[in-house]
Amino acid sequence: MATDRFVKRRNGVLRKLKAVGADALLVTNFTNVTYLTGFSGDDSFLLVSRTATVLISDGRYETQIADECPGLDVHIRPQKIGIVAAAAKIAARAKIANLGFESNSTTVDESEGLRTALKSAELVPVSGLVEELRLCKDASEVAALREAVTQAEKGFEVLKATLRGEQTELQVAHDLEHSMRSFGATGSSFAPIVAVGAHAALPHATPRRVLISDADFVLVDWGADGPTGYKSDLTRVLVTGKISAKLEKIYRVVLNAQLAGIRNVRPGARCCDVDAAARKVIEDAGFGKKFNHGLGHGLGLDIHEGPRLNSMTEMELKPGMVVTVEPGIYLPGWGGVRIEDDVLVTKDGHDVLTSSPKKFDEIVLS
Amino acid sequence: MATDRFVKRRNGVLRKLKAVGADALLVTNFTNVTYLTGFSGDDSFLLVSRTATVLISDGRYETQIADECPGLDVHIRPQKIGIVAAAAKIAARAKIANLGFESNSTTVDESEGLRTALKSAELVPVSGLVEELRLCKDASEVAALREAVTQAEKGFEVLKATLRGEQTELQVAHDLEHSMRSFGATGSSFAPIVAVGAHAALPHATPRRVLISDADFVLVDWGADGPTGYKSDLTRVLVTGKISAKLEKIYRVVLNAQLAGIRNVRPGARCCDVDAAARKVIEDAGFGKKFNHGLGHGLGLDIHEGPRLNSMTEMELKPGMVVTVEPGIYLPGWGGVRIEDDVLVTKDGHDVLTSSPKKFDEIVLS
Numbered sequence: 001m002a003t004d005r006f007v008k009r010r011n012g013v014l015r016k017l018k019a020v021g022a023d024a025l026l027v028t029n030f031t032n033v034t035y036l037t038g039f040s041g042d043d044s045f046l047l048v049s050r051t052a053t054v055l056i057s058d059g060r061y062e063t064q065i066a067d068e069c070p071g072l073d074v075h076i077r078p079q080k081i082g083i084v085a086a087a088a089k090i091a092a093r094a095k096i097a098n099l100g101f102e103s104n105s106t107t108v109d110e111s112e113g114l115r116t117a118l119k120s121a122e123l124v125p126v127s128g129l130v131e132e133l134r135l136c137k138d139a140s141e142v143a144a145l146r147e148a149v150t151q152a153e154k155g156f157e158v159l160k161a162t163l164r165g166e167q168t169e170l171q172v173a174h175d176l177e178h179s180m181r182s183f184g185a186t187g188s189s190f191a192p193i194v195a196v197g198a199h200a201a202l203p204h205a206t207p208r209r210v211l212i213s214d215a216d217f218v219l220v221d222w223g224a225d226g227p228t229g230y231k232s233d234l235t236r237v238l239v240t241g242k243i244s245a246k247l248e249k250i251y252r253v254v255l256n257a258q259l260a261g262i263r264n265v266r267p268g269a270r271c272c273d274v275d276a277a278a279r280k281v282i283e284d285a286g287f288g289k290k291f292n293h294g295l296g297h298g299l300g301l302d303i304h305e306g307p308r309l310n311s312m313t314e315m316e317l318k319p320g321m322v323v324t325v326e327p328g329i330y331l332p333g334w335g336g337v338r339i340e341d342d343v344l345v346t347k348d349g350h351d352v353l354t355s356s357p358k359k360f361d362e363i364v365l366s
Numbered sequence: 367m368a369t370d371r372f373v374k375r376r377n378g379v380l381r382k383l384k385a386v387g388a389d390a391l392l393v394t395n396f397t398n399v400t401y402l403t404g405f406s407g408d409d410s411f412l413l414v415s416r417t418a419t420v421l422i423s424d425g426r427y428e429t430q431i432a433d434e435c436p437g438l439d440v441h442i443r444p445q446k447i448g449i450v451a452a453a454a455k456i457a458a459r460a461k462i463a464n465l466g467f468e469s470n471s472t473t474v475d476e477s478e479g480l481r482t483a484l485k486s487a488e489l490v491p492v493s494g495l496v497e498e499l500r501l502c503k504d505a506s507e508v509a510a511l512r513e514a515v516t517q518a519e520k521g522f523e524v525l526k527a528t529l530r531g532e533q534t535e536l537q538v539a540h541d542l543e544h545s546m547r548s549f550g551a552t553g554s555s556f557a558p559i560v561a562v563g564a565h566a567a568l569p570h571a572t573p574r575r576v577l578i579s580d581a582d583f584v585l586v587d588w589g590a591d592g593p594t595g596y597k598s599d600l601t602r603v604l605v606t607g608k609i610s611a612k613l614e615k616i617y618r619v620v621l622n623a624q625l626a627g628i629r630n631v632r633p634g635a636r637c638c639d640v641d642a643a644a645r646k647v648i649e650d651a652g653f654g655k656k657f658n659h660g661l662g663h664g665l666g667l668d669i670h671e672g673p674r675l676n677s678m679t680e681m682e683l684k685p686g687m688v689v690t691v692e693p694g695i696y697l698p699g700w701g702g703v704r705i706e707d708d709v710l711v712t713k714d715g716h717d718v719l720t721s722s723p724k725k726f727d728e729i730v731l732s
Binding site: 294 | 474547660
C-alpha cells in the first residue's frame with residue numbers, strides 16, 4: 001500500500017519521541033506534515049502519538065486530504081476556530097500528558113496559544129526531530145528526486161537547443177521554467193539563476209534584462225519542483241561566444257574539484273572532509289579565496305536541507321542522503337564558474353542522479 | 367528620495383513601540399523587513415530603534431542590499447555566526463534595554479536563542495505591529511499594486527486570445543504565468559486556478575490534465591507578483607461552449623452580489639457589513655448556503671493579509687486599504703462561479719483597480 005511509507009515515517013517519530021520525554025509530537029512545519037502524511041497542501045498541523053494520529057486542517061482541503069491521505073484521521077476545524085485552538089482540542093481529547101511541539105517552526109504566539117488552551121498537558125519543545133528523519137531518503141523519495149532531475153535536465157536540453165544571443169537572461173530563465181513544466185514539473189524548485197559574464201560572479205545572481213550575447217558564457221543554476229514536492233538543483237556553464245583560455249582553465253579546475261568532491265561521497269565520510277577534498281583542488285590551483293561558500297547541501301522536499309557539506313559540519317554521510325556537490329570559482333568583474341550535481345549516498349559509495357554533460361567540449365555551444 | 371517612504375514606515379514602528387513598552391523592535395518576518403527597507407531578499411532581520419536601524423544579513427546579499435537600500439546600516443554576519451546570535455550582538459551594541467520581537471513570526475527556538483545570547487535586555491513579545499502598519503497602503507504601494515494588476519490583466523488577455531479546447535487546465539495555467547512574466551511580473555502571485563465545469567465548484571481547485579473542451583465554461587483565479595513584491599488577485603469565468611440558462615442565471619446573481627459588495631467599500635464601513643451586503647444578494651436568490659467562504663481579503667506584499675472581509679470582522683475600512691471582493695456560488699457536481707476584483711478604499715469611497723470585462727456577454731468566448 002502506498003500509505004505504508006507514511007506509517008513507517010510516523011513510527012520513526014514515535015521512536016525518537018521516547019528519548020525526549022514526550023508522548024506526542026505536534027508537527028507545525030508544513031513540509032514535515034507533507035513528509036509524514038503525503039498531504040501536499042499547507043495550513044495544516046499533524047498530531048502524532050501512539051494512540052492517535054490526526055491531521056488538523058480546514059474546509060478548503062477536505063477533498064484533497066481524502067484523495068491524498070486515504071485512511072488518515074482528519075479533523076476539519078470550523079472557520080471560527082484557529083488552527084492552534086483546534087490542535088489543543090485534539091491533543092486534550094487524546095489525553096496527551098507531555099506534548100512535544102516543533103520549537104524550530106512553532107512561533108512564540110502559537111506556543112503561548114497552546115499553553116493557554118491546553119492546561120492538561122506539559123509542553124515539551126522538540127527541535128529538528130522530523131528534519132533528522134528526513135536526512136535519509138527512502139526508495140520512493142529517491143524515485144521522486146530522480147523524476148525532478150529528469151524534468152530539470154529535459155528543460156535544460158530545450159534551453160540549449162533554443163538559446164539565442166538576442167534573448168535576455170530573464171527570458172531564458174522564464175522559458176526554462178516553462179519547459180520544465182511541459183515535462184511535468186509543477187515549477188522551478190527556486191528562482192533560476194541565468195547570468196552572463198561578470199554577473200556570474202555573484203553566487204545568487206538575479207536574471208536581468210541583459211542579452212545572452214553580451215558575454216561569451218552563461219551560468220545557469222536551476223532545478224525542478226516535482227509533482228510530489230521533491231526538488232532537483234543543478235548548475236551548468238555554457239560557452240556561447242569566444243572560447244577563452246582563462247575560462248577553460250578555471251572551468252577545468254572547478255570540474256576537477258567537483259569530481260574530487262563526488263569521489264569522496266560515501267557512507268562514513270564526514271561532510272567537512274568531502275568539502276575539503278573539493279576545496280583542496282581549487283586551493284592547489286591558487287583560487288582558494290575565490291571559492292567563498294560551502295560545497296553543497298542536502299535536498300529533498302526542501303531545496304536546502306541537511307546535511308550541509310561545508311568546513312564546519314562533522315556529520316557522517318549515510319546511505320540515502322542526497323547532497324548537491326557544487327564548487328565554484330568567482331572572479332569579480334570577470335565572472336564565475338560553478339558546476340553542480342545531485343548525489344545519492346549508497347551503501348557502498350554514491351550514485352550521481354544528474355547527468356547533464358559537463359566536459360569542457362560538451363558545454364561549448366558556439 | 368526613494369528611501370523616504372521606508373524611513374516614514376520605520377518612524378511608524380517607533381511610534382507604535384512606545385505603546386507596548388519596548389525601545390526597539392527586532393523584525394524577523396522577511397516580508398515585514400521588505401516593507402520597512404525595500405530589501406527584496408530573505409534570511410535577514412531588521413532592528414529598529416530610535417538610536418539605531420540595522421539590517422542583519424549575510425554575504426550572499428551584500429551587493430543587493432547596497433543596491434536596494436542605499437544609506438541603510440547593514441551588518442553582514444560571518445558564516446559561522448547564526449542570524450539570531452548576530453541580531454543579539456547588534457541589539458547589545460545598541461544598548462537596547464527592552465527589546466520587542468515579532469512573536470507572531472519568531473520561532474520558540476529563535477526567542478530562546480535571543481534570551482540566551484542577550485542577557486542585557488528584557489524581551490517583549492510584540493504581535494502584528496508591522497502588519498497593522500501595512501493595512502493602509504501609501505501611494506508607492508498603490509502604484510505597485512496597479513502594476514501587478516496590469517500584468518495580470520495583460521496575461522489574461524493573452525489567455526483569452528489563445529484559449530483552445532485542446533489545451534488542458536494545466537497548460538492554460540502554465541501559459542498564463544509565462545504571459546504575465548512577459549509583461550514584467552516575476553511570476554504568479556499564487557498557483558493559478560484553472561478549472562472547467564464541476565471542478566470549478568472547489569474554491570481551491572488545482573489545475574489538472576483535463577481538456578478545456580470537456581466543459582462549457584472555465585473559472586480562472588490568478589494574479590501577478592509584481593517586480594517589487596506587490597500582488598494582484600482576480601477571478602473570471604469564461605464561457606467556452608454552450609451558453610446555459612443556469613450558468614447565466616448564477617453568473618448574474620454572483621455579479622450583482624459582487625457589485626453590491628464593491629458599492630459598500632468606503633471609509634468607515636465595517637468589514638462584516640461589506641460581506642453582508644454581497645451575501646444578501648446571494649441569499650435572496652436562494653443560494654446562501656452555496657457561498658461558503660468570506661467575501662474577500664486584503665492584499666499587498668502578501669497575497670492574503672488584513673483586513674478580512676467576512677462575517678466576523680468588525681474592523682472599519684480606512685483609506686489606503688486594498689481588498690479583494692470575490693463572492694461565489696458553488697454547486698457540487700455542476701460547477702462554480704466566482705468573480706473577483708481588487709478594490710482600493712479611497713477618501714470618499716473606492717477605486718476598483720482591476721478592469722477585466724465581467725458583463726455576461728463579455729465573458730462568452732464561444
